[in-house]
Amino acid sequence: MEKTKGKISAFQFYVMLFLSRTLTTVTYLSSYTENIRLSDMLIQPIFRIAIGTLIMLPVFRLYRKHRDKNILELAYEKSEKLAKVVSIVFITYFFYFTVVTLARLDLFAGTIVFPETDVEYMLIFAIILCCYGAYLGLEPLGRSSVISAVLVIPALIFIMLTLVKKVDFLNLTPIFYNGVLPVVKVAVDSVGQTVEYGIIALMLPRVTGKWRKGYFIWLFAQVSLMAIMFFFACTVMGNFASTQLFPFHTMASLAEFSMFTRLDAIFTSVWIMCAFIKAGLLIFLQTDILITYFGRFKRVYYIVAIGILTIIANLFISQQVRWFNIADNSIIKIFITGLSVLIIPLFILITGRKGREKCEKQS
């Protein structure tokens, strides 16, 4: 096993994760609101904070004891086979989210930006760029994230400020109209969409500085962004939001400032920037795991291989919207997130304790 290299500051790491999660927030698909009313979407982030904190407890417990080893290394200490199984789970996890992220970008570009154009070439080029980002490594991705955040955050704030005038509180709905359970379900679904928990679970040993404090700031920031965006979507568009495939993009298209009326263009650039960071980071992590546990070749070959597989998967999905719906399945996401972020760390934690107790008894 080759020891993983490269460190990143807590600030850069969480900024990168913030942008990565922002992409999921802004590309939110309205189909998830099926069971709950609009105002419940504003409450849902509170449940997300609770669930997000709970599922990360085993990971935090693990890293409190073993600050310098990641989950894969801890699994390797138990057995090589276990490490390989965990590696495959994480590679699948990250590959799946890379494909879904880019498939959503493809759906967006094909539906909204260039509805009459074949976007396959654009998709291939986007994947090549993400592979290039992964090739550059963790530190350049971190630095690009900070620069992107300087552009993305003011852009989102600007769009929302221009919408203040259009806010209509009559568009709100009663809270918990259909009970609390549907809201919790949507919060669980939202956690399932957050691949960043998996990234944290794998990368914390590489993060220097106040990683735990950073986690809560990140969690609060991204959940707040989500709540604010839902607030504007609900109060500005009302029930119209639930008829739109990409409601936040539609919301941006309603924003106008002075003579500038197409602020959705800003929104599109935010989306592309975040997609580059997210997919680049996910491809980087897959490459890193492959080199560490199955490594025989140069890094660039792994990146090219992942890139080609991602292109094939995305070209297949982009043929029919039905394939996208199958790929972008909530149950798959919740399952794979639960397995990688909760069950595997919990397993390592429990077996570690049992092993220690056994050693103590023997001694």
Add this chain to the structure above:
Amino acid sequence: MRKAVIVLLVFFTAFYTFNSEEIYKKDIRNRLVIQGIGIDVEDDNKYSVTIQAIDTNAQSASSSDSASQPPLKAYKMQGDTIYTALKSVTETEGKIPLYSQNRIIILGKSITEENMADVIDFFVRDVENSSSVYIAAAEKTAGEILEAKNGQEYISARSIETGISSYEYDARIFELQLFDLINRYNSGTKDFAMPLLSLKEEKGEKSVEISGTALFNSTKYREKISKDETVFLNILYDKLNNTALSYDMDDNKKVSLNIVDSKTTRTVKIKNGQPVFKIKVKMEADISEISGGVSSAMKDKDIEKIALLGEKYIEKETKNLIYSLYEEYNSDSVGLGRLIYILHKDFYRKNEKNLDSVLQNSIYEVEVDLKIRRIGHEFIMG
């Protein structure tokens, strides 16, 4: 790696730039730049779609006077659906419709009185359509409005859009955008309001006028209210920004106010199983005119009296409109029913099916607080 990425970047840019199909679609001369869409239903139940579009051929051939209105052309097509009707324009004109510049959707009487819900889907589904495009109803047919000519030139959809967008400065005009129509259509009562357009002809000169506001109940046209009544509809909607308002004084004089700011708050309480709505209106106004000759220096008590009479007038007219809306037209186009839904969900659940009669039997309390901000040049005496 860096060189390879740069080479690919150049390749893809070149591919997109020189792809012949893309060039054809991007060339504005091959597109029919739609400015307005009007929809009617013919006797054979087919949709009759009238579009007003910029005549790009005529524009490129015409003079370089860019300030003048672009040459327009109207087309009328028929089809089983809106989409098939619109698509058929390519057959006759050889151009691909471009909807993103569309300024207004006009629905004819045959649509608003019958099957309005059937025509909305196209505008929501088609991604080129802007969500913020204005919607208006026609007193007769939508086609006659978009085909109307004043002399040699068409009355442009753009000028109609400008008229509707002036609601910010004149609350006698009501505005409705596509996204808000869908929002109201999807919410409970399906009641809403939209500007009503009519074609006028005087001394051979045609003009399109906003003749009032059309009220809808369950997506069907119910009644028209006048432009003066529309001011109070905008008050109830909390959409009033600026408008002129005039009313009688005791001494046969008429006072005109320029309302410069208005805020309406609506609340509802359930008392003895009956909703009691409280509508509070806070307004600021400037006195623009007092008829009956130049008046002598104003006193504080005169200003107070003008404000008091104004409050009474607004209260009375707002109550009259509420009565008309709920008692006569049975239209919750201002969304007060939704207030019950938000604030008293259990009561709403119980009465969801007979909300119309609940609203008819509700109590409406209107309270107006009018402050006079300026009186113009005139001197004030203490």
